[in-house]
Amino acid sequence: MARIAVIGAGMGAMAAAARLAVAGHTVTVYERGETHGGGVxxxxxxxxxxxxxxxxxHLPAVYRDLFVKTGKESLEQSVGLTQVDPASAHLFADGTAFALPNASRAGVVRALDEAVGAGAGERWSELVNRAREAWDxxxxxxxxxxxxxxxxERAALARDAYPARRGLFRRSAPATLAAVAARELRDPRLTALLESHALAYGLDPRTAPASATVLPYLEQTFGSWYVAGGLRGLADALHRRCVARRVAFRFGAEVAGVVEEDGRAAGVRFADGTVEEAAFVVTGAPDAASAPSSPGRFTVFLALRGERPAGVAHRTVVHAAxxxxxxxxxxxxxxxxYAPTVTVLRPDDPAVRPDAGHEAITLTATVAPHGRVDWADAEVVTAFADRMLLAAEAAVPGLAERVVWREVRTPADTERVTGAPGGGVPAPALSGGGGAFLFPGNAAELTGLYRVGGFAHPGGGLAHAGMSGALVAGLIVEGAGFRGSQ
Structure with a gap:
């Protein structure tokens, strides 16, 4: 069996490490930071x-498969996992409000008809049905x-898989997500609902392919899940699984480059000049030289006095005016x-607050990457955080009076912690757009070097990171002929 060096301790890298260790390889993970999990x-x-x-x-089946394939304890035995219901609530500047049930097509149709108007639910449902065809x-x-x-095969993926609308007005598939909304939803609130899924992944609906409709389809079909104590618990469980499979971790180990010998990867070179040999190298580090700066996330953590009211949604999206x-x-x-679209997260979990008389709330918004906006400028950061709190008042009345303290994280912080260019958060891979929404393949041009994580195939998102780990492990264990799990 081979010695394998893994660069980075993100979710995709750890997913690959655990699978490779189970296959009998000697795996060492080198992480420049002091902990595992990457952006988690x-x-x-x-x-x-x-x-x-x-x-x-989302798509917990990816991690269920990982835990089944790497040990005795299942995902549910390793973390507390519950479905969030309603999946999300939505608030609009005109006063429209609705909550969408988790994984219930009929319930979603009913909620949209009641809030937006008769026929709104059916229009949304028809779009989701076409998104299912693209997914399949x-x-x-x-x-x-x-x-x-x-x-x-690459050309096939470069074509948008979102099908043409059937009936009297059948045409070729729309080029963008915005075109889908204009032609098929015909309501600014439904448009905002559709586009909010793309925006959450840093996708511009004006340029994102129509196949981005799979994002709300996946959430509506497979549900949204909460990990008890916070999603960091999943990273902790995966780290424990790696350690149990004898994966070694070296933190504070900054890899400066990959050692090349006889035309193939032969190890890693550290910032201090030392070298560790390896038969294969797996890198989860973003390539700052070639990766474009994706939009990032601006996050505000709020410690609030006062108990969490019963019946409020775990997640509320306050849409921009x-x-x-x-x-x-x-x-x-x-x-x-500007006033951003703000997602308000209010977990009903005693583990995230000091007592029942307080509440922990997180506000998030998708923003421009660091560099295009100077997210290290304290005045810019404070002003944007203030606008986010003002928007969140719609979901949490009296919010300002309840704040004990707030803490802010910007794309500048993300860049510092993860190394992602501009603090960007990569979107999942999508068909269409002439291939512009695909990511570099897992097998790099240098023999023996493999890419894993959000900046490699199949792109960003927690589930996609887990998929990339499975693909890299398959390519190393089974060779270039590996075509995925059957």
Missing amino acids: GRFARDGFVFDTGPQLL ATRRPLLEEPLSADPA SRERELAGVFDAAGPD
Whole structure:
């Protein structure tokens, strides 16, 4: 069996490490920071606990498979996992409000008809049905198989899999998500609902392919899940699984480059000049030289006095009053002086608050990357955080009077912790767009070097990171002929 060096202790890297160790390889993970998990971090203060990365888990089957394949304890035996219901509540500037039940197509239709108007639910449902066709057509080649080098197969993924609308007005598939909304939803609130799923992943609905409709489809079909104590618990459980499989971790080990010998990867070189030999190298580090700066996340952690009211939604999306100003601020050259779409997360979990007389709330918004906006400028950061709190008042009346303290995380912080260019958070891979929404393949150009994590196939998102780990492990264990799990 081979010695394998893994660069980074993010979720995709640890997923690959655990699978490779089970296959009998000697695996060492080298992490420049002092802990595991990458962007799946934790911030704790005064008895309040917050996730610094993703807050909810989608497609839990990816991690169920990982835990089944790497040990005796299942995912549910390793972490507390519960479905969030309602999946989300939505508030709009015109006063429209609705809550969407978790994994209930009929319930979603009913909620939209009641809040938006008769027929709104059916229009949304028809769009989701077409998104399912796109999912069925691309799920395996886009997510469960290594990215093919075959020109014909790559060309197929470069075409948008979202099907043309049937009936009297049948045309070719719309080029963008915004075009889908304009033609098929015909309501600004439904448009905001659709586009909020793309925006949460840093995708511009004006340029994202129509296949991005799979994002609400996945959430609506497979549900949203909460890990007890916060999603950092999943990273902790995966780290424990790696250690149990005898994966070694070296923290504070900054890898400066990959050692090349006879045309293949032969180890890693550290910042201090020392070298560790390896037969294979797996890198979860973003390539700062080639990875574009994706939009990032601006996060505000709020320690509140007063108990959490019964019956409030775990997740509430407060939609921006001006779609145009927000999109210009996130994706164009406009500055950050706009009111953003704010996601308010209020877990009903005693583990994240000091006592029943307090509440821990997280506010998140998708923003421009660090560099286009100077997220190290204290005045810019304070002003944007204030606008987020003002928006969140719609979901949490009297919020300002309840704040004990607040802590802010910006894309500048993300860049410092993870090394992601501009603190960007990569989106999942999508079909269409001429291939612009695909990621570099897991097998790198240098023999013996493999890419894993959000900046490699199949892209960003917690579930996709787990998929990339499975693909890399398969390629190393079974060789270049590996075509994914059957």
